[in-house]
Amino acid sequence: MTERHIPETDVEKVSYLRAGHSLRSWLLTTDHKRIAILYLYAVTFFFFIGGAAAALVRIELLTPGGDFLTNEGYNRTFTLHGVIMVWFFLIPSIPNTFGNFLIPLMIGARDLAFPRLNLLSWYIYLLGGTLTLYVLVAGGVDTGWTFYTPLSSMFANGNVVAATVAIFIAGFSSILTGLNFIVTIHTLRAPGMTWGRLPLFVWSHYATSLILVLATPILAITLALIAAERLFGIGIFDPSLGGDPLLYQHLFWFYSHPAVYIMVLPALGVVSELVAAAARKPVFGYWFVAFSSIAIAIIGFLVWGHHMFVSGQSMYASAVFSFLSLAVAVPSGIKVYNWTATLYKGHISLDPPFLFAMSFIGLFVFGGLTGLILAMLAIDVHVHDTYFVVAHFHYIMVGGTVSAFFGALHFWWPKITGREYIMVWGRLTAIFIFLGFNLTFFPQYLLGYLGMPRRYHIYDPSFQVLHVMSSLGASLLGVAYVLPFTYLFYSLRYGKPSPPNPWGVTGLEWTTPSPPPKQNFDQIPVVTTGPYDYPVEMEDRR
Amino acid sequence: MARAQILQAILIWVLLLILLSLTVGASFLPLGRMNPVVSMGIALIKASLIFWFYMQLKKERGLVRLAALGAGAWLLILFLLVSSDVVTRGSF
Ligand code: HEM
Ligand SMILES: [Cu+2]
Numbered sequence: 032m033t034e035r036h037i038p039e040t041d042v043e044k045v046s047y048l049r050a051g052h053s054l055r056s057w058l059l060t061t062d063h064k065r066i067a068i069l070y071l072y073a074v075t076f077f078f079f080i081g082g083a084a085a086a087l088v089r090i091e092l093l094t095p096g097g098d099f100l101t102n103e104g105y106n107r108t109f110t111l112h113g114v115i116m117v118w119f120f121l122i123p124s125i126p127n128t129f130g131n132f133l134i135p136l137m138i139g140a141r142d143l144a145f146p147r148l149n150l151l152s153w154y155i156y157l158l159g160g161t162l163t164l165y166v167l168v169a170g171g172v173d174t175g176w177t178f179y180t181p182l183s184s185m186f187a188n189g190n191v192v193a194a195t196v197a198i199f200i201a202g203f204s205s206i207l208t209g210l211n212f213i214v215t216i217h218t219l220r221a222p223g224m225t226w227g228r229l230p231l232f233v234w235s236h237y238a239t240s241l242i243l244v245l246a247t248p249i250l251a252i253t254l255a256l257i258a259a260e261r262l263f264g265i266g267i268f269d270p271s272l273g274g275d276p277l278l279y280q281h282l283f284w285f286y287s288h289p290a291v292y293i294m295v296l297p298a299l300g301v302v303s304e305l306v307a308a309a310a311r312k313p314v315f316g317y318w319f320v321a322f323s324s325i326a327i328a329i330i331g332f333l334v335w336g337h338h339m340f341v342s343g344q345s346m347y348a349s350a351v352f353s354f355l356s357l358a359v360a361v362p363s364g365i366k367v368y369n370w371t372a373t374l375y376k377g378h379i380s381l382d383p384p385f386l387f388a389m390s391f392i393g394l395f396v397f398g399g400l401t402g403l404i405l406a407m408l409a410i411d412v413h414v415h416d417t418y419f420v421v422a423h424f425h426y427i428m429v430g431g432t433v434s435a436f437f438g439a440l441h442f443w444w445p446k447i448t449g450r451e452y453i454m455v456w457g458r459l460t461a462i463f464i465f466l467g468f469n470l471t472f473f474p475q476y477l478l479g480y481l482g483m484p485r486r487y488h489i490y491d492p493s494f495q496v497l498h499v500m501s502s503l504g505a506s507l508l509g510v511a512y513v514l515p516f517t518y519l520f521y522s523l524r525y526g527k528p529s530p531p532n533p534w535g536v537t538g539l540e541w542t543t544p545s546p547p548p549k550q551n552f553d554q555i556p557v558v559t560t561g562p563y564d565y566p567v568e569m570e571d572r573r
Numbered sequence: 574m575a576r577a578q579i580l581q582a583i584l585i586w587v588l589l590l591i592l593l594s595l596t597v598g599a600s601f602l603p604l605g606r607m608n609p610v611v612s613m614g615i616a617l618i619k620a621s622l623i624f625w626f627y628m629q630l631k632k633e634r635g636l637v638r639l640a641a642l643g644a645g646a647w648l649l650i651l652f653l654l655v656s657s658d659v660v661t662r663g664s665f
Contacts, residue, residue: 245643249651277658281655285651332650336658339658344658344662345657345662345664348658352654
């Protein structure tokens with residue numbers, strides 16, 4: 032590794048990155064690879080806004096008194112954190128960046144089926160995001176990301192309607208992306224790329240897209256109903272007008288439980304790729320892993336009532352939902368077992384992307400198993416609305432999805448940019464993220480179990496030690512999240528140019544130069560083998 | 574668009590308007606618990622007309638029709654499981 036700036040290579044000169052230099056050529060591009068990069072900038076931006084809100088929350092929670100933020104200010108801060116992280120980071124994070132970049136490359140296509148729709152979805156997302164930021168500047172919302180009625184419809188005095196409009200708009204971006212992926216996977220597969228040869232990343236994005244298309248409209252309608260009740264006094268959720276407040280929770284979670292799978296399924300797809308690459312072995316039980324994604328997408332629609340066990344839902348419905356929630360863990364379990372079986376007796380590489388994948392598996396198991404605990408009716412009565420729930424979903428969404436996001440970034444970075452980064456730094460980051468994450472969120476399981484309620488900023492002094500640990504962990508985690516910016520940006524100028532297949536792995540995206548040309552492939556490839564046809568010939572390797 | 578198609582579109586539109594006035598009318602009838610059933614029934618007919626003619630499902634292949642049916646099936650899931658709560662709230 033020399034300190035010298037490595038000039039543009041011949042491959043880079045003809046790559047998609049150099050096909051037009053002007054800002055206009057980026058902002059009006061219909062190239063899926065460039066749109067992926069536009070999304071990468073946008074979701075990173077929102078990740079840091081949401082992260083800043085989280086920092087405020089963690090600072091406030093250092094002490095048992097409410098001495099940093101006001102009551103109202105605290106409510107607005109965690110609402111902002113949730114809204115931004117869920118809709119403007121987690122949902123688009125992997126699909127719109129890596130999915131966008133990789134699906135056409137992985138199936139041997141030149142672009143998505145509807146390139147202009149793809150660009151439109153980015154602009155719609157930005158519009159929704161900008162409006163959300165406006166809501167923030169204009170005073171914020173204090174309902175939590177869940178917008179429960181009657182708080183949101185009758186009592187909250189923030190900008191509830193503006194916030195729902197913002198999320199409503201962003202939803203259309205999700206729907207367009209889902210639609211685009213479904214049509215692409217159905218119609219643009221290269222000759223020989225049968226369904227049984229699709230990389231598992233593509234399968235999991237197919238399942239995600241089904242949820243995006245089927246669930247998001249319900250969210251849009253639900254938010255519109257809140258606005259209708261607030262603005263026109265139409266009785267939907269307000270009992271005094273003949274409405275039913277629980278109906279809101281049913282509609283919201285009919286979207287939002289499947290939405291948690293929108294956030295994690297793409298990550299599961301990433302990890303399936305990384306595990307096969309780490310072990311350099313075919314994925315154990317390909318069809319089980321592929322269909323478990325579809326099963327999660329479908330069963331995920333049948334479990335939403337587990338968020339309503341103590342809300343006044345009938346005991347009969349709760350029992351049904353409890354049973355169905357246990358069932359949804361089966362396909363997730365299948366994936367974990369199959370990854371483990373794939374790694375078994377592999378010569379496991381511990382390069383940065385694979386470290387992220389390993390920490391994903393551990394954290395996902397922890398989050399998933401506590402999900403099962405929460406799905407048990409009697410236990411949930413005790414821990415509902417405590418930090419136990421907060422820890423549960425952060426293990427999956429942050430420990431899981433964000434780790435997979437960084438794993439994907441480190442795995443496909445040489446493909447996307449054409450440059451290699453310094454491995455040691457990647458490894459250190461993976462380890463810091465794992466440690467920082469556990470220090471932040473493990474104490475929250477204990478806090479919740481001991482009775483610390485969520486969404487309160489004044490708490491019993493006996494909880495302080497665990498809260499301070501959590502805040503310390505959060506600082507470590509924050510530093511670890513910023514680290515990749517240094518060595519990844521450094522690699523753009525000083526990094527070694529990457530060969531087409533730097534990791535020596537299978538997959539059509541590795542058969543084209545790094546970074547790929549605008550047309551992806553000189554000739555559309557003809558596929559003759561399955562997706563994980565290991566071992567790869569040595570001359571393809573680095 | 575051919576003349577026949579335009580005519581058809583207008584015809585469907587008139588039909589939808591008639592159904593709309595039926596919905597409004599039915600809401601004034603003292604049907605009690607049957608009221609939602611009647612209005613849902615009319616809504617179903619309206620939706621089918623829109624699916625079949627305006628969204629051109631009558632011209633589509635099997636897979637696209639299946640996808641449209643899927644949307645209906647998902648709505649059914651929503652209604653079914655919400656009812657599993659609402660209908661049993663008093664007794665469980
Ligand atoms: C093994 C499958 C899972 C089961 C059985 C499960 C179960 C549960 C249960 C019962 C609750 C409600 C706890 C309460 O409020 O008292 C809950 C909350 C939550 N879960 Fe899971 N979960 C699972 C997987 C996931 C996944 C994969 C994600 C995210 C990607 C996730 C995200 C969430 C979120 C965000 C909440 C809290 C929502 C809120 O109230 O703000 N869960 N989970
Ligand atoms: Cu859930």
